Amino acid sequence: MDAGALKSRGNELYQRGKFGAAIEAYTEAITCDPRWTALYVNRALCHMKKREWSCVKRDCETALHFDRNNVKALYMLGLALIADKKFTDAAKSLTRALEEARESGDVIQDDVWRELARAKYLEWELLASDRDRRYSNLESSVRAIWSSLGAENADTMREVMSCARAPDDRSSEPPDAFCCKLTFEVFRDPVIAPSGHSYEKFAILQHLKISKFDPITREPLKPEQLIPNVNLRNAAHAWLSNHAWAFADIVRPNAPLE
Numbered sequence: 036m037d038a039g040a041l042k043s044r045g046n047e048l049y050q051r052g053k054f055g056a057a058i059e060a061y062t063e064a065i066t067c068d069p070r071w072t073a074l075y076v077n078r079a080l081c082h083m084k085k086r087e088w089s090c091v092k093r094d095c096e097t098a099l100h101f102d103r104n105n106v107k108a109l110y111m112l113g114l115a116l117i118a119d120k121k122f123t124d125a126a127k128s129l130t131r132a133l134e135e136a137r138e139s140g141d142v143i144q145d146d147v148w149r150e151l152a153r154a155k156y157l158e159w160e161l162l163a164s165d166r167d168r169r170y171s172n173l174e175s176s177v178r179a180i181w182s183s184l185g186a187e188n189a190d191t192m193r194e195v196m197s198c199a200r201a202p203d204d205r206s207s208e209p210p211d212a213f214c215c216k217l218t219f220e221v222f223r224d225p226v227i228a229p230s231g232h233s234y235e236k237f238a239i240l241q242h243l244k245i246s247k248f249d250p251i252t253r254e255p256l257k258p259e260q261l262i263p264n265v266n267l268r269n270a271a272h273a274w275l276s277n278h279a280w281a282f283a284d285i286v287r288p289n290a291p292l293e
Contacts, residue, residue, distance in 0.1 A: 038068035045077060054081040072102045079111050088118040106135045110147050113154065122158035129154055137224065145237055148223045152285035159279030163203045170199060205280045213271040217242065217250060220285055222271040226261040230254055233264045 036044070041064035048057035061078040068074070079094035095112035098105055109132035116125035129151035136144040177184075177192055184192065209221050215235040225233045230252040234242075240258060242250055249256045275281055 036063075038064045038071060038074070041067065042071075042074060042077070045074075045081075049077070049081060054084045057081045070101055072098045072105060072108075075101075076105060076107050076111075079108065083111055083114065086118075088115045091115040092119070104131075104135050106132050106139065106141050106143060106147075109135065110143060110150070113147075113150055117150065117154050117157070120157075122154045122161065125154040126151060126158060144224070149286040152282040155275070155279050156282035156286070159282070163280070166199075166203060170196060202277060203280065207278070209274065209278070209281055209284075213267075213274055221275055221281060222264075222268055225264040225267045225271070227264040227267075228256055229260055230256075233267055234261075236261070236263075 041060050045057045045060035045064065048054075048060055058078055058081045061074050061081070064071070065074050065078070075094045075098035079091045079098065082088075082090035082094065091111055092115040095108040095115065098108040099112070102108070109128050113125045113129035113132060116122070116128060129147055133144065133147045133151055135141070136147055174196060213221050215222055215225065215238060216232070217238040218235045220235070222233070222235060224236045226236045226239060227233045228239070228249050230249045232249065232251050234250070239250070239261065243256065243258055247256065248254060
């Protein structure tokens with residue numbers, strides 16, 4: 036069989052849940068055409084179903100060698116890096132996947148965003164734990180000489196430590212302006228309607244499939260009237276970057292990787 040026929044065979048086996056056999060078919064196809072990106076992506080998908088993350092990483096990196104902007108390869112590489120607890124690298128790969136998916140209008144955008152949120156949250160969790168340890172050690176050291184500092188210096192030290200800990204304080208809520216009235220989540224890709232109200236793009240498009248009006252003003256609304264709200268997106272994402280604990284509201288950080 037040629038590479039095309041072997042790929043079709045692999046696709047059929049994948050649909051039947053025969054992931055090991057599908058891997059064999061794609062591997063044989065690769066020997067016939069070692070530069071066909073789709074073969075590596077498809078094989079990576081089979082390895083992902085078997086949770087063989089090192090194999091997923093290898094195939095995705097090979098696919099990206101031939102097509103550096105392949106959304107599925109960037110996405111699955113991000114998942115493999117999360118599984119390997121390399122959260123910073125995972126976030127970089129998933130950020131690229133989200134950018135490419137947004138450009139192409141790929142329906143995988145929501146999945147990519149939620150896994151990016153997972154990587155960002157888990158990265159923050161590690162860093163926040165280390166910061167808390169260091170700040171606690173410093174506070175213990177300062178407390179030993181607290182009385183010698185004088186009242187004003189002691190108050191200043193308290194203010195400094197409070198400011199240092201502020202970004203990790205989870206008691207605050209995301210600003211309402213950064214949250215969609217339909218999803219109640221921080222905006223990923225907001226669009227603005229003629230009414231001036233902004234909505235998460237995916238959510239408002241789903242709403243307009245059923246109801247042809249603005250959810251807040253009830254004015255008639257068509258999809259083509261929606262305009263990307265780039266400034267709001269950038270502001271919301273900047274807030275998330277500075278309050279990465281809020282990514283936990285977008286995805287369950289410890290949910291199984293899909």
